[in-house]
Amino acid sequence: MPAPYMQNRELSWLRFNERVLSEAADESVPLLERLKFLSIFTSNLDEFFMIRVGSLFDLQSVNAEALDSKTGMTPKEQLDKLYASVHPLIKKRDEVYFTVEQRLRKEGIVNLSTAELCIEEFRFVKQYYEQEIAPILSPQIVDSHHPFPHLQSKVLHIGAVLKEEEKTLFGVIPIPASLPDIIQIPGTGVRYVRVEDIILDHVEQVFSMYRIAEKTVFCITRNADIHPDDEAFDVNQDFRSKMQKLLQERRRLAAVRLELNSPVTAEFENYLCETLELKPEQVFVSRAPLKLSYAFSLPIPDGAENLCYKPFSPCRTPGVSYDGLFRQIAKQDILLSYPFESMTPFLRLIKEAAVDKNVISIKITIYRLARKAKLVDYLCRAAENGKDVTVFIELRARFDEQNNIDWSERLEDAGCKIIYGFEEYKIHSKVCLITRKEKSSIRYYTQIGTGNYNERTAAQYTDVSLMTANQQIGLEANEFFRNMALGNLYGNYSHLLVSPVSLKETVLRLIDDETAKGSSGRILVKINSMTDVDVIEHLQKASAAGVQVNLIVRGICCILPGIPDLTENITVRSIVGRFLEHSRIYVFGEGA
Secondary structure, three states: OOOOOEOOHHHHHHHHHHHHHHHHHOOOOOHHHHHHHHHHHHHHHHHHHHHHHHHHHHHHHHOOOOOOOOOOOOHHHHHHHHHHHHHHHHHHHHHHHHHHHHHHHHOOEEEOOHHHOOHHHHHHHHHHHHHHHHHHOOOEEEEOOEOOOOOOOOOOEEEEEEEEOOEEEEEEEEOOOOOOOEEEEOOOOEEEEEHHHHHHHOHHHHOOOOEEEEEEEEEEEEOOOOOOOOOOOOOOOOHHHHHHHHHHHHOOOOEEEEEEOOOOOHHHHHHHHHHHOOOHHHEEEOOOOOOOHHHHOOOOOOOOHHHOOOOOOOEOOOOOOOOOHHHHHHHOOEEEEEOOEOOHHHHHHHHHHHHOOOEEEEEEEEOOOOOOOHHHHHHHHHHHOOOEEEEEEOOOOOOOHHHHHHHHHHHHHOOOEEEOOOOOOOOOOOEEEEEEEEOOEEEEEEEEEOOOOOOOHHHOEEEEEEEEOOHHHHHHHHHHHHHHHOOOOOOOOOOOOOOOOOHHHHHHHHHHHHHOOHHHOEEEEEEOOEOOHHHHHHHHHHHHOOOEEEEEEOOOEOEOOOOOOOOOOEEEEOOOOOOEEOOOEEEEOOOO
16 A cells, blocks of 8 residues: 555655756756766667566566555556656756766867867868778668677667668668767867767758658667576576576567657658657657766866866874774774775775785675776785685676676686576675684684775775674674575674664664654664665654654655654755765664
């Protein structure tokens, strides 16, 4: 039965992404950062369609009457609301983009159309097209002898309606991934042309045998929500090979969205919809570029540093030296707060462990890694130095699958033991255990945190990381790794909260403990998302009993605060800004 204090998770996510878009519209945010927020909004929406919308299409195909546990909506009802909600967001994104783009022009960062080029600039672009672009284009017409090609998801294409006497054809040009997104024009300032505009300007040359009736840049988004436990996969094959096949399969799934960079005739749009099996509501016309990731690589003109955030460097943790980490942790726990403090102490700990003759083993869980990872170098060095290194790596970290496959191969080549985890559950914990022999005893050094072991995102995400020599925690961390290696989900832990064994159960119990205190109860929770129905119901009961509940939820939040007699004692805040909020913290009792 739908509850009046709950909302649909997908619609809640769209409201989160709208808050990202609001950062792009915020006059107090530096101009180039606003363009980056537009890029983040766009890439967020891409992933939303690939995963969340894709999963709803899957659900609709297998159980069209399935009801959302929070709102009672069917998959079709959810999809209809989602598509209707996205169209106004695209319109707002376009408005914000052109406001930012015009302001950037005044600051010397100019996105030129080909029509704005002077003669010398036009010659430069033409030469670049002829030498660098034209030789690698693969244009195709579509007719009875040339079937409609497979279009890759999230790849820009040029589409054209071609006329030959009385015959009408469709022409398509995929924009090669090897090309840069923008071509910078030589001269003063930062002046550039987007590569899709250059190719669009040469369509008549590419299809010179035909008359061009209309043309546009377009992009499709495919469902990417596929699972490695699909029956199509052989259960006995190596999991790494299985994931490689999964990635290949993802590239050919059904389209869930069509984006056009300019309005086209009804005939043109209908042709694409029929060919891609899309409905009109799945078509989005955007005047802003369909790809904005170039925002992160635009150079800054001299003297225009005000266009970006002021440079930020994490501070050194007071009282912590980068040498002799074992000695320091044995003396007292070290709590790091990223990105305000550096990840360096943890990396130096692993580097130190790699060459320490007293270190016996290193065990670590990995969900996401940077493209260049010192951590991998140190783990490999430890294995090469004879340490017992075990890496529990999650190959199903969404859109990082190939990166993790590549790292797992390198770690294995260096002598590390690689374990992929459980079939039904992802390895999402962030735990590292170093076992060291000291005098006549074994001593554990444990790191537990909320952030991935990713050196790049540690400078961009807010997270906490605890390094401790507490032996009770170390013993349980050792038991945790042992259970994972044995495929045992259900170990017994007193100090660690482990999903799916005890985390939710403990959180519910602690909420109930505060509920029993009535108006003197206090709960503070900082998390990425709030979607679990049981947790929401317990928080609502706590609110009804008078407990003050403060929720800091970055993204999806399915509980509606402030409803009289139901959630009036619940407040929800979402922090969206320069750093991505990523830490998970639960506080119960006085002082929360």
